[in-house]
Amino acid sequence: MSITPYPEPPVNVRAEMRDGRTIPLELAYIGKTSRGTHVWRSTWPLPGDPRSGDILNVRADQLPTNALLEILTANGMITRRT
Numbered sequence: 001m002s003i004t005p006y007p008e009p010p011v012n013v014r015a016e017m018r019d020g021r022t023i024p025l026e027l028a029y030i031g032k033t034s035r036g037t038h039v040w041r042s043t044w045p046l047p048g049d050p051r052s053g054d055i056l057n058v059r060a061d062q063l064p065t066n067a068l069l070e071i072l073t074a075n076g077m078i079t080r081r082t
Helices: none
Strands: 014-017 022-024 027-032 038-042 055-059 067-073 076-081
Touching (some): 055 067
Parallel strands (some): 038 067
Antiparallel strands (some): 014 022, 014 055, 067 076
C-alpha cells in the first residue's frame, strides 16, 4: 500500500481573458479544510480585475471532486469550487 502526499490535482487549469488570451495556471496544494475540501491555489496572480470582467472564465480538463480552486488576481482572489 502506498500513500500519496497530495490528492489528485486539477488538470490543465486555465483562465480565459476578455482580450482573447488563454493563460495556463500553475497550482500549488495548500491543504485540506476542516470540511475535507482540498484547496489548490494559483502560484502567481492573473492580470486584470475580475470585478470588471477581465477574467471571463476559469476552466480545467479535469477537476477532482471535493476540491476548491483559489485563483489569485492582481486585485483580489476569485475561487471556484467543484
